Every structure is written in structure tokens, then in C-alpha cells.
Amino acid sequence: MGNSESSSSSSSADPRFKSACRAFTQKELEDLKSLFVSLAAKSQSDNPHYITPPVFKEYIGAGGPLGDRMFDLVTQKRKDQKLTFQDLVIAKGTYEKGTKDDIEEFIYQLLDVYGDGVVGRSDVERVLATMLNSICSENCSESRSGSEQECVDIFLNAANFKKDDSNKAESSLSFEDFRRWCALLPSVRKFLGSLLMPPDSGSQVPKLVDGESIDPNLVLMREQYAWLIGGALSHELSEWKLLYHSAVHGQSFNTFLGKMSDDGPSVLVIKDREGYIYGGYASQPWEKHGDFYGDLKSFLFQLYPKASIFRPSGANHNMQWCAVNFSSESIPNGIGFGGRVNHFGLFISANFDKGHTFECTTFGSPCLSKTNYIYPEVIECWGIVPKGAQQERSEAIRGTVLERFKEDRHMLNLVGLANSSD
Structure with missing residues (x-):
């Protein structure tokens, strides 16, 4: 991993980067480097040293305000539209290897799509709309999917939004209420907590x-x-x-x-x-x-x-x-x-x-x-x-039939009929 650390003297001096590197094995760091090189190559051909927003959002599978907010957090809110290898390691070090509180705090900040330090109801509404659009298939019929806003509302209704004393027009979701909301909606927590993880080959919807x-x-x-x-x-x-x-x-x-x-x-x-x-x-x-x-x-x-x-x-x-x-x-x-x-x-x-x-x-x-x-x-x-259970069940039935056949044949052998012709 020495090559990646020496690629930039300022980056190698960043204590956050050094600390994040220690959270990964050498093999994991090499895999992260390969991932970065691949995504950077898709971003531009002349300067493969950073990842652009469109390529990053395609990788995490979330566009719109949720994708924009994730890119902003991963790039340390620099607003330069460039995601470096050091950014990726630092973000994954927190998002994947951090303590439970570190990860929860990162996800909580992810909901603040307006970036004003307050997770308002409209923030969460926009995030939910992006999530539900992502998990539902494009060819799903309206009767099977329901209206988008109605589905967003049923998830919003599970959250405890409160108004503070600052006379703000919009109610907000505190960090503790966010954690309680995630406990009621494990799918929301699972989705927000896996955006930077390797893509899952399985479907999120049966x-x-x-x-x-x-x-x-x-x-x-x-x-x-x-x-x-x-x-x-x-x-x-x-x-x-x-x-x-x-x-x-x-x-x-x-x-x-x-x-x-x-x-x-x-x-x-x-x-x-x-x-x-x-x-x-x-x-x-x-x-x-x-x-x-x-x-x-x-x-x-x-x-x-x-x-x-x-x-x-x-x-x-x-x-x-x-x-x-x-x-x-x-x-x-x-x-x-x-x-x-x-x-x-x-x-x-x-x-x-x-x-x-x-x-x-x-x-x-x-x-x-x-x-x-x-x-x-x-x-x-x-x-x-469950996935794989049907095949296991078929094999179990087949095994049972074969065992039964062996037992029956053994009985026929005892009476001398096993090899009788029709």
C-alpha cells in the first residue's frame, strides 16, 4: 500500500487517512485501490486520479439528492467534484469499520440532503423517494407498487418529527429519534448502511x-x-x-x-x-x-x-x-x-x-x-x-425416494424377486 500513500505528501500526512488505513487488511486496501482505479478510469481518460459524481452515484446505486449528499460527505464537503483515493479510504473506514455510533452518525448525516445541519422532514422525504425508486423494478405495475408519495408517507409516518424552539417552519428528526426510526424500519437502515459496500448480487425485493x-x-x-x-x-x-x-x-x-x-x-x-x-x-x-x-x-x-x-x-x-x-x-x-x-x-x-x-x-x-x-x-x-431452500428440498425428496427404493430392493432380494422380469 506504500505506493498509494506516497502518491501525495499532503494525503499521506492526513492522520485520518493513516488511521483509516490501519482499519483494513493489506488485501482489503489493495482491493480498494483496484476499485478506485476502475471507477477513476470510467470518470476521465486524461487524469485518472479522482472519481466524478456521475460514476460514483452509479456505483452506489443511488442518484438524486441521496447520491449527491453521499458524494458530498465522502469528499469531505470540498465541493470540488473530485473524489480521491484518500477520500474513499477515510469514508469506508468510518462507514464500514467504525464503531456503531460512528456508522449511525454517518448515516444520520446522510439524511441531511440540504446540508444545513438539520435533518428535516423534507430531507427524509427526498431520501425515501430516492430509495423507493431504487428498490422498485421499472416494470412494476402501478397496482403492485402503489403511488410513490403514498409509499413515502407510510415510512415518514413511523418517524417522530419534532419542532424545536427556533421557530423553524419544518419539524426535524433528532439523532435518537432517527435510531428508533431505524429500529422500526430495518430495511431503511440496511439500505442506507450498505451504499458503499460491494454490490449485492441478490435482489432487495422478493x-x-x-x-x-x-x-x-x-x-x-x-x-x-x-x-x-x-x-x-x-x-x-x-x-x-x-x-x-x-x-x-x-x-x-x-x-x-x-x-x-x-x-x-x-x-x-x-x-x-x-x-x-x-x-x-x-x-x-x-x-x-x-x-x-x-x-x-x-x-x-x-x-x-x-x-x-x-x-x-x-x-x-x-x-x-x-x-x-x-x-x-x-x-x-x-x-x-x-x-x-x-x-x-x-x-x-x-x-x-x-x-x-x-x-x-x-x-x-x-x-x-x-x-x-x-x-x-x-x-x-x-x-x-428462502434462496436455495427449494433446491435443497428437491434434493431431500430425491434422497428420500432413493433410500426408499434401496430398502424396497433389499426386501425383494430377500425373497428372490429383485431381478425378476416382467
């Missing part, structure tokens, strides 16, 4: 497959919703298949359970009479139990009029509920998440016509709707197959 002929306007799930929910999952996103929709299959508990034949994790989404949309991620299959079951991978979420994820708090292990044909009032028939019997975080009765949602210590979640008692208008459930 492929949504309806599976049957259904009017797209009836489907609740949107790309933005799937992106939000997917950001809280530990596995790579692949394909989500619509297994059940009340408008197609009827509001029937038995039909719902019959459609849950995939035996994998699923996403339950509900829209009620008040227009609120919410649901839960079930990490375990929906199957009959007389008590709570599941694991700490499950969570609740809100999608409209605001978006939030509520992960397990550790207060208890009352994750999933699925009771069928029980006659005791202490075991209510239906499906649900969290809380306690008859006071769930979310519950839909076996008739699929009513339910409730209460403040829930299991997930640290509030009432998910406008009122505690809910009346579903639409219920849909999406089966999730």
Missing part, C-alpha cells in the same frame, strides 16, 4: 408470484411492503407465492389451513374495515396446537397508514397461535401472534370475520389498527421459500 388468476388491484402486497418485511428476515430473499386470498378462496379457516401445504414460513397480511393494513411473519408452519408455539424469528408489522416492524422483545415466547376445533374457551379457535389468550397482539377468529389487536409485550407492539377489535375485509397469506 419476486411476488400471484399463483392464480386474480385481479392485481385486490392484492394487498406491494413491492415496498415486501421490501420492508424482507429487511427483517435473516435469509436471502427469493420468491414469495400467494397461497391464500380471501377474495379468491373465501373467508374460510379450513380453506386457509388447506392452502398452507408448503410447510414453510409465511407472511399474513390483513386489511380491515378501517383501511388499516398489518400482519405478521410466521416463521413456523400454520398447524394445530393447543398453546403458543414458534420461535424468535416471528414478528408483527404495520403497513398502512404507517410502516413499522415489531420484533420479539424477549418478554415471553408467545409467538404463534393456531387452534382448530377446540371446545374450551381457554383455547380460542383461530390464528394469532403474541400477547396472551384472548388478549393477543393480533388474532383472527376461526370464522375469519373478526378478531382483535392489543398492545403486546411479546413484540413491544402497539394496537395495530385504529381500534382493538377488528373486522377483516381482506386476508392474504404469502409462502416464503
Whole structure:
């Protein structure tokens, strides 16, 4: 790495650059140099010593005000439109190798697209618009994506903007409120925290497959919703298949359970009479139990009029509920998440016509709707197959069949029939 440090006496004297270099291995520094040389070569042919804004924004996959702000921060706010190798190392040293507080502070500054030292509501709105435009496919239908401003608003509504005493017209987001906002929206934190990372070959949005002929306007799930929910999952996103929709299959508990034949994790989404949309991620299959079951991978979420994820708090292990044909009032028939019997975080009765949602210590979640008692208008459930799981499942089935064939052949050998002709 000596060549890069000696390329500029002023740069090598910068203590920030020297400190950042120490955070990387020699191999990592060499990779950073190769990256810089490649991007600089795309920027200009006569002076390959810096990266221009257009090339940098293409690399991070974020244009508009978010890309401009990232370029400004990485170049130490010099305003010379030139990103040097030292700039790249210093920025990545903070962004990738810094302490959690260092990284959070960098991302928080990233939201301040106007550069006035205040993260206002309009700043965050512009950043969200850029993010959502980036993650949604260009060929996504309007019914699947929804209006851009509506989707921006549901994410804004999860943030706690406050007005200070300076008589400013716009409310702002404090650093602590920003951290709480990121906890509710892990996909936002993941996106903003990976802009300078090597490009990920996987999609940030799962492929949504309806599976049957259904009017797209009836489907609740949107790309933005799937992106939000997917950001809280530990596995790579692949394909989500619509297994059940009340408008197609009827509001029937038995039909719902019959459609849950995939035996994998699923996403339950509900829209009620008040227009609120919410649901839960079930990490375990929906199957009959007389008590709570599941694991700490499950969570609740809100999608409209605001978006939030509520992960397990550790207060208890009352994750999933699925009771069928029980006659005791202490075991209510239906499906649900969290809380306690008859006071769930979310519950839909076996008739699929009513339910409730209460403040829930299991997930640290509030009432998910406008009122505690809910009346579903639409219920849909999406089966999730993590990347690679389908192939593993096929191989497992194939292995099972082969083993069964070997056992059968062994039995035939015992009775002398294995080599019999037809």
C-alpha cells in the first residue's frame, strides 16, 4: 500500500487517512485501490486520479439528492467534484469499520440532503423517494407498487418529527429519534448502511408470484411492503407465492389451513374495515396446537397508514397461535401472534370475520389498527421459500425416494424377486 500513500505528501500526512488505513487488511486496501482505479478510469481518460459524481452515484446505486449528499460527505464537503483515493479510504473506514455510533452518525448525516445541519422532514422525504425508486423494478405495475408519495408517507409516518424552539417552519428528526426510526424500519437502515459496500448480487425485493388468476388491484402486497418485511428476515430473499386470498378462496379457516401445504414460513397480511393494513411473519408452519408455539424469528408489522416492524422483545415466547376445533374457551379457535389468550397482539377468529389487536409485550407492539377489535375485509397469506431452500428440498425428496427404493430392493432380494422380469 506504500505506493498509494506516497502518491501525495499532503494525503499521506492526513492522520485520518493513516488511521483509516490501519482499519483494513493489506488485501482489503489493495482491493480498494483496484476499485478506485476502475471507477477513476470510467470518470476521465486524461487524469485518472479522482472519481466524478456521475460514476460514483452509479456505483452506489443511488442518484438524486441521496447520491449527491453521499458524494458530498465522502469528499469531505470540498465541493470540488473530485473524489480521491484518500477520500474513499477515510469514508469506508468510518462507514464500514467504525464503531456503531460512528456508522449511525454517518448515516444520520446522510439524511441531511440540504446540508444545513438539520435533518428535516423534507430531507427524509427526498431520501425515501430516492430509495423507493431504487428498490422498485421499472416494470412494476402501478397496482403492485402503489403511488410513490403514498409509499413515502407510510415510512415518514413511523418517524417522530419534532419542532424545536427556533421557530423553524419544518419539524426535524433528532439523532435518537432517527435510531428508533431505524429500529422500526430495518430495511431503511440496511439500505442506507450498505451504499458503499460491494454490490449485492441478490435482489432487495422478493419476486411476488400471484399463483392464480386474480385481479392485481385486490392484492394487498406491494413491492415496498415486501421490501420492508424482507429487511427483517435473516435469509436471502427469493420468491414469495400467494397461497391464500380471501377474495379468491373465501373467508374460510379450513380453506386457509388447506392452502398452507408448503410447510414453510409465511407472511399474513390483513386489511380491515378501517383501511388499516398489518400482519405478521410466521416463521413456523400454520398447524394445530393447543398453546403458543414458534420461535424468535416471528414478528408483527404495520403497513398502512404507517410502516413499522415489531420484533420479539424477549418478554415471553408467545409467538404463534393456531387452534382448530377446540371446545374450551381457554383455547380460542383461530390464528394469532403474541400477547396472551384472548388478549393477543393480533388474532383472527376461526370464522375469519373478526378478531382483535392489543398492545403486546411479546413484540413491544402497539394496537395495530385504529381500534382493538377488528373486522377483516381482506386476508392474504404469502409462502416464503428462502434462496436455495427449494433446491435443497428437491434434493431431500430425491434422497428420500432413493433410500426408499434401496430398502424396497433389499426386501425383494430377500425373497428372490429383485431381478425378476416382467
